[in-house]
Amino acid sequence: MTAPNDRTNDGGVPVPVTPAGARGTAPAEYPPSSPAGRGMFGNQGTGDVSGYGGLVRQRQPIEEASRPYGGYFDEVRDALEEAYPAFGDAIEKVVVDRGELTLHVRPERIAEVCQVLRDDLALRFELCSSVSGVDYLGADERRLHVVYLLTSMTYRRRIRLEAAVSVEAPHLPSVTAIYPTADWQEREAYDMFGIVFDGHPNLTRILMPDDWEGHPQRKDYPLGGVPVEYKGAEIPPPDRRRSYQ
Amino acid sequence: MTTSNYATERETTEGRVFTVTGGDWDTVVSGTDPINDERIVVNMGPQHPSTHGVLRLILELEGETVREARSVVGYLHTGIEKNLEYRNWVQGSTFVTRMDYLAPIFNETGYALAVEKLLGITDDITERATTIRVLMMELNRISSHLVWLATTGMELGAISIMLYGFREREYILDIFETITGLRMNHAYVRPGGVAQDVPDEAIVKIREFLKMMPKKLKEYEDLLSGQPIWLERTKNVAVLDVTGCVALGITGPVLRSAGLAWDLRKTMPYCGYETYEFDVPTHPDGDVWGRYQVRLAEIRESMKLVEQALDRLRPGPVMVADRKIAWPAQLAIGVDGMGNSLEHVAKIMGQSMESLIHHFKLVTEGFRVPPGQVYVAIEAPRGELGVHAVSDGGTRPYRVHYREPSFVNLQALPAMAEGGLIADVIAGGASLDPVMGGCDR
Numbered sequence: 010m011t012a013p014n015d016r017t018n019d020g021g022v023p024v025p026v027t028p029a030g031a032r033g034t035a036p037a038e039y040p041p042s043s044p045a046g047r048g049m050f051g052n053q054g055t056g057d058v059s060g061y062g063g064l065v066r067q068r069q070p071i072e073e074a075s076r077p078y079g080g081y082f083d084e085v086r087d088a089l090e091e092a093y094p095a096f097g098d099a100i101e102k103v104v105v106d107r108g109e110l111t112l113h114v115r116p117e118r119i120a121e122v123c124q125v126l127r128d129d130l131a132l133r134f135e136l137c138s139s140v141s142g143v144d145y146l147g148a149d150e151r152r153l154h155v156v157y158l159l160t161s162m163t164y165r166r167r168i169r170l171e172a173a174v175s176v177e178a179p180h181l182p183s184v185t186a187i188y189p190t191a192d193w194q195e196r197e198a199y200d201m202f203g204i205v206f207d208g209h210p211n212l213t214r215i216l217m218p219d220d221w222e223g224h225p226q227r228k229d230y231p232l233g234g235v236p237v238e239y240k241g242a243e244i245p246p247p248d249r250r251r252s253y254q
Numbered sequence: 255m256t257t258s259n260y261a262t263e264r265e266t267t268e269g270r271v272f273t274v275t276g277g278d279w280d281t282v283v284s285g286t287d288p289i290n291d292e293r294i295v296v297n298m299g300p301q302h303p304s305t306h307g308v309l310r311l312i313l314e315l316e317g318e319t320v321r322e323a324r325s326v327v328g329y330l331h332t333g334i335e336k337n338l339e340y341r342n343w344v345q346g347s348t349f350v351t352r353m354d355y356l357a358p359i360f361n362e363t364g365y366a367l368a369v370e371k372l373l374g375i376t377d378d379i380t381e382r383a384t385t386i387r388v389l390m391m392e393l394n395r396i397s398s399h400l401v402w403l404a405t406t407g408m409e410l411g412a413i414s415i416m417l418y419g420f421r422e423r424e425y426i427l428d429i430f431e432t433i434t435g436l437r438m439n440h441a442y443v444r445p446g447g448v449a450q451d452v453p454d455e456a457i458v459k460i461r462e463f464l465k466m467m468p469k470k471l472k473e474y475e476d477l478l479s480g481q482p483i484w485l486e487r488t489k490n491v492a493v494l495d496v497t498g499c500v501a502l503g504i505t506g507p508v509l510r511s512a513g514l515a516w517d518l519r520k521t522m523p524y525c526g527y528e529t530y531e532f533d534v535p536t537h538p539d540g541d542v543w544g545r546y547q548v549r550l551a552e553i554r555e556s557m558k559l560v561e562q563a564l565d566r567l568r569p570g571p572v573m574v575a576d577r578k579i580a581w582p583a584q585l586a587i588g589v590d591g592m593g594n595s596l597e598h599v600a601k602i603m604g605q606s607m608e609s610l611i612h613h614f615k616l617v618t619e620g621f622r623v624p625p626g627q628v629y630v631a632i633e634a635p636r637g638e639l640g641v642h643a644v645s646d647g648g649t650r651p652y653r654v655h656y657r658e659p660s661f662v663n664l665q666a667l668p669a670m671a672e673g674g675l676i677a678d679v680i681a682g683g684a685s686l687d688p689v690m691g692g693c694d695r
Contacts, residue, residue, distance in 0.1 A: 106626050107371055135500050138631065139640045141655035156642060158629050158657070162500070162514075165521055169629060190503025193665050194657075216331040216694055225336055226653075232340050247340040 074105035082110040088131035116172040116181035134159035137188035142202035146228035183209035201226035307690035323671040330694040342620030348441040354692030359394040360634040362443035368630040368643040369445035382570040383447035389563040392556040397426040398635035406684040432456040447573035488542040492670035492682025506637025511544035518633035542685040620649040660693040
């Protein structure tokens with residue numbers, strides 16, 4: 010892909026011609042992962058304004074971890090497999106990264122898995138520390154991820170559950186019946202990402218006004234802002250400034 | 255009924271609605287029928303001096319008894335998490351520090367620890383930087399608890415303690431100003447270390463503070479602990495037991511006041527807290543009085559920690575050695591806040607073109623963080639402050655989510671308030687110590 014020579018981007022800076030010696034193939038063709046990846050330098054072709062050709066990053070596939078995971082992770086998995094017969098069906102992937110265990114759970118099974126994790130004597134994840142959303146735009150059909158951070162106060166362990174849903178059908182069961190603390194956090198995830206938690210007692214917006222349209226933390230939702238004049242120069246709003254991949 | 259000049263009333267499908275602007279209580283009272291309308295709904299806040307910030311409470315009252323309480327938050331939502339996605343990783347410090355404005359050092363440290371874990375440089379952080387972080391966090395914990403004491407006192411009608419609490423907090427803000435250049439919103443703890451070294455005069459000030467503070471604490475206790483009104487307003491008020499706390503996700507002093515010694519500094523240590531000597535104060539009652547006792551005891555424990563951290567400060571670098579991550583210069587504090595490093599400016603402008611390029615790249619572009627996600631939790635003055643940071647391999651955060659203790663803890667308000675008196679809603683809400691800047695982010 011080559012950018013036409015006469016095009017200008019939003020910042021008004023002319024897009025340069027394709028540099029000599031550049032090949033029209035990957036990695037140059039990687040699209041920016043977010044609107045934040047484009048900006049004033051606005052090289053639509055590579056997005057790489059670093060001057061170091063070929064340093065454009067690529068989205069790494071998430072690697073499934075292999076046993077043994079190390080630490081308490083093996084114990085947690087074994088205990089869950091024993092206590093939860095549908096383990097093979099519910100758990101899509103087990104990832105160990107940077108000393109943290111992540112179980113990717115099929116969204117419709119999330120409440121069941123939480124119930125077992127909370128109640129089983131060998132697991133005892135009593136505290137749901139955090140529920141948040143992440144929008145992996147462009148990665149997958151199921152781009153909205155709900156991330157649960159569970160803490161076992163008894164064993165002093167933490168694990169992460171991740172459930173992915175699509176924008177078209179952003180439904181998964183609420184865990185509020187198991188962890189009442191998830192109430193507001195699920196509301197926040199609904200407010201910010203439009204993820205619908207079925208069975209939530211009062212799934213309304215919490216941080217944004219009730220009549221707000223859209224879900225601001227989605228990656229295709231613009232940051233907004235106006236240009237500001239500073240010492241005669243016009244400074245574009247943050248999402249229009251030059252940016253590096 | 256005659257219409258007053260002050261109050262406006264209108265009929266809605268829900269019944270008669272009054273807009274109260276003050277001074278019109280006769281109209282309000284005469285407008286309701288005390289025999290048949292036993293329940294009234296009172297909207298308290300978001301602009302109310304005793305709701306601890308822009309918190310709105312909707313209370314359904316039967317006489318003075320609260321039958322239902324609902325809190326409404328979001329009035330201070332500033333989209334910090336979204337904004338972070340449009341700045342580089344170092345710039346994130348300046349955003350997160352503004353979340354919980356009474357505990358900025360905690361927001362920064364949580365963020366820095368998360369970025370360092372993503373980078374895999376947790377073990378490379380210098381000892382001096384870690385010790386300074388502990389020092390700053392514990393000073394910040396004291397100042398945050400002092401504001402809690404001050405505002406809670408004020409909300410319960412004890413004005414003197416408000417003045418005392420803010421007066422002593424000023425000492426700590428002075429210390430922060432000496433070290434970071436700013437009283438609040440420091441952006442001092444950065445990924446890789448801290449922005450600049452602690453000057454000697456700050457050490458002197460901290461030692462002075464440590465000498466002065468025990469007397470002041472005694473003063474607070476003399477003023478409040480035996481005082482009948484304070485006891486009446488706090489004992490057996492807004493009780494929440496351990497089961498309730500864990501179910502609702504309540505951590506920090508509120509959980510400890512119910513008797514569970516859950517403190518992340520002890521249970522899941524970070525920043526070398528396992529090597530310090532301190533206790534985790536608890537209280538058996540789980541009421542406002544218990545929370546008051548726990549917080550006062552925590553101030554004392556934090557002073558112990560500050561003292562130990564001071565003794566451990568050994569000369570050394572305060573940033574990681576990796577020049578691809580470390581901010582290019584040791585900045586200096588000028589008269590008007592955080593300034594430049596003249597030595598560094600002279601070097602990049604006059605001596606070394608490579609240094610200039612490096613400075614430019616690191617400051618404008620920032621460093622890349624390998625893809626992945628981490629969750630780091632630290633014990634903030636209000637409970638577990640968790641940072642969920644996601645990187646996609648770029649120079650900017652892909653997503654940062656703060657598990658804010660104020661946000662989570664506020665969910666306990668209905669459980670504490672319902673069935674009690676309206677005056678106890680204030681005491682219960684204050685005892686949670688919500689900071690709306692952190693809650694709404």
